[in-house]
Amino acid sequence: MSDPQTPWWRSAAIYQIYIRSFADGTGTGVGDIRGMRSRLDYLRDLGVDAVWITPWYPSPMRDGGYDVSDYRDIAELFGTLAEAERFIADAHAHGLRVIIDIVPNHTSLRHEWFAAARAAGPGSPERDRYIFRPGRGPSGDSPPNNWNSVFGGPAWTRITERDGTPGEWYLHLFDSSQPDLNWNNEEVRAEFDDILRFWFGRGVDGIRIDVANGLVKAAGLPDLPTDADGSPLEPSEIADHPYLDRDGVHEIYRRWRKIADEFDHRPVFVAEAWVESLERLAAYVRPDELHTAFNFGYLRTPWSAPELRETIDATIAAMSAVGAPATWVLSNHDVERHVTRYGRAETAAGIGASRPDDPGPVDVELGLRRARAAALLMLALPGSAYVYQGEELGLPEVLDIPENMLQDPVWVRSGHTQRGRDGCRVPLPWLASGPSFGFGVGRAWLPQPADWGRLSVQVQRDDPRSTLALYREALRLRRELPALGNGAMTWLSQTDDDLLVFTREPEFMCVVNLGTAAVPLPDHWRMLLISNPLDEGLLPPDTATWLVV
Numbered sequence: 331m332s333d334p335q336t337p338w339w340r341s342a343a344i345y346q347i348y349i350r351s352f353a354d355g356t357g358t359g360v361g362d363i364r365g366m367r368s369r370l371d372y373l374r375d376l377g378v379d380a381v382w383i384t385p386w387y388p389s390p391m392r393d394g395g396y397d398v399s400d401y402r403d404i405a406e407l408f409g410t411l412a413e414a415e416r417f418i419a420d421a422h423a424h425g426l427r428v429i430i431d432i433v434p435n436h437t438s439l440r441h442e443w444f445a446a447a448r449a450a451g452p453g454s455p456e457r458d459r460y461i462f463r464p465g466r467g468p469s470g471d472s473p474p475n476n477w478n479s480v481f482g483g484p485a486w487t488r489i490t491e492r493d494g495t496p497g498e499w500y501l502h503l504f505d506s507s508q509p510d511l512n513w514n515n516e517e518v519r520a521e522f523d524d525i526l527r528f529w530f531g532r533g534v535d536g537i538r539i540d541v542a543n544g545l546v547k548a549a550g551l552p553d554l555p556t557d558a559d560g561s562p563l564e565p566s567e568i569a570d571h572p573y574l575d576r577d578g579v580h581e582i583y584r585r586w587r588k589i590a591d592e593f594d595h596r597p598v599f600v601a602e603a604w605v606e607s608l609e610r611l612a613a614y615v616r617p618d619e620l621h622t623a624f625n626f627g628y629l630r631t632p633w634s635a636p637e638l639r640e641t642i643d644a645t646i647a648a649m650s651a652v653g654a655p656a657t658w659v660l661s662n663h664d665v666e667r668h669v670t671r672y673g674r675a676e677t678a679a680g681i682g683a684s685r686p687d688d689p690g691p692v693d694v695e696l697g698l699r700r701a702r703a704a705a706l707l708m709l710a711l712p713g714s715a716y717v718y719q720g721e722e723l724g725l726p727e728v729l730d731i732p733e734n735m736l737q738d739p740v741w742v743r744s745g746h747t748q749r750g751r752d753g754c755r756v757p758l759p760w761l762a763s764g765p766s767f768g769f770g771v772g773r774a775w776l777p778q779p780a781d782w783g784r785l786s787v788q789v790q791r792d793d794p795r796s797t798l799a800l801y802r803e804a805l806r807l808r809r810e811l812p813a814l815g816n817g818a819m820t821w822l823s824q825t826d827d828d829l830l831v832f833t834r835e836p837e838f839m840c841v842v843n844l845g846t847a848a849v850p851l852p853d854h855w856r857m858l859l860i861s862n863p864l865d866e867g868l869l870p871p872d873t874a875t876w877l878v879v
């Protein structure tokens with residue numbers, strides 16, 4: 331619990347709701363606003379401070395709603411604008427703040443602007459809201475440059491003009507159903523100013539910015555440098571990347587910050603920015619820009635004490651240099667769930683194509699043990715933390731979804747070589763039994779493993795040893811103890827130890843054993859919480875504890 335003078339977002343525990351998979355209140359098999367409203371008591375009792383809801387706008391759902399066709403309304407599948415407003419009010423009445431997701435890099439192909447751009451033809455102001463270019467080669471049938479889509483295949487798709495002739499190509503850094511907007515166009519900028527005001531005016535407390543690092547593209551859209559085989563180099567090998575993390579994005583966020591500051595309730599931003607270094611990330615959270623940014627460096631760090639310590643130190647140093655809080659995140663809707671990751675030989679998260687083809691076997695029991703320890707570590711660190719729905723239940727990644735049920739566009743665009751992200755998006759089990767374990771009245775849009783009843787909220791709720799009980803207690807203590815949340819930490823362990831030991835004032839110590847042998851506990855008054863039982867008085871491997879000292 332931080333000083334009441336400290337803004338809430340400097341210490342918040344924020345629960346990520348992947349809306350399609352949280353709770354289905356209307357029997358469609360897909361999660362929705364009614365489902366979320368019905369679970370507000372659960373979220374309050376869990377002890378989080380805020381929820382972040384993934385996009386809820388009208389969308390053809392080619393990329394789970396990250397393909398938006400109208401930024402000022404709600405998808406029919408999820409509810410209505412009036413229901414969204416009621417949800418915001420109800421969440422507030424439950425003591426929860428609400429963060430929504432905005433997707434400024436691209437719209438859906440079904441957005442009215444794209445229809446207008448198609449109809450208006452080359453060189454028109456309508457086309458200039460997107461990034462259209464003629465193709466290369468004598469008949470223009472090669473893409474305008476060598477950029478590839480993050481989901482696989484070229485980042486360009488050719489349209490047919492109104493007269494039936496093959497036409498211009500449009501850029502899409504993601505799926506072909508997600509055309510990139512042209513952020514050099516003032517009309518695009520003004521439109522998003524207005525969208526921000528639309529939602530801040532409806533009381534949302536924050537906005538997560540999708541692909542915050544991608545909006546600005548280099549003038550002339552130059553080819554990416556290639557290796558000897560002609561394949562584009564990796565982003566880390568390119569000094570002046572033509573579309574990732576360009577300095578021009580910061581001007582946009584300075585403008586957005588001014589808009590947030592117009593509102594008395596001082597809404598906040600969180601950037602989704604996969605960038606090359608913490609210094610680059612810190613630039614997004616300078617005092618006149620965004621408030622916070624996800625720390626993906628943390629989920630990319632393996633389960634190793636020296637490496638975690640290095641990431642933690644580097645994060646705190648980089649963020650405090652610009653006066654921003656650190657954030658911590660272990661899982662989200664784009665990466666393999668950390669129970670599974672921590673049960674593999676390679677415990678660092680990779681995304682999309684950076685994931686190894688054959689990541690090796692999983693020891694789920696080991697993964698869960700580590701995940702429980704990792705939760706106590708994360709929730710004890712200074713700053714704000716994200717909990718991805720289902721991690722409080724210890725859910726593993728679902729690795730065996732039948733291929734014909736995979737929905738992530740990554741599966742198709744990778745030519746069926748990457749299964750994509752559906753395995754971390756499987757709907758939550760609320761009850762021990764039933765067609766979708768209480769997710770809804772019928773079946774869920776992605777199949778749940780047959781044994782998920784034992785991981786359900788119903789089963790874990792009354793079991794003091796459950797992962798749910800551990801999260802609840804940790805989150806309760808996090809609110810109660812003045813030492814936790816915002817503030818500083820002091821290491822007691824050495825840099826090369828397999829132990830992580832740190833204190834926070836007043837009277838708090840966290841000890842995490844990442845080694846292979848059980849170790850004695852440091853002197854303390856009282857144990858507050860432990861992720862797995864002591865072994866003959868010793869702290870066993872892959873176990874964390876919170877102590878009063």
Ligand code: GLC
Binds near residue numbers: 393396540541602
């Ligand atoms: C972000 C989202 C991801 C989505 C992509 C394109 O990375 O988190 O789910 O596919 O942007 O919008």
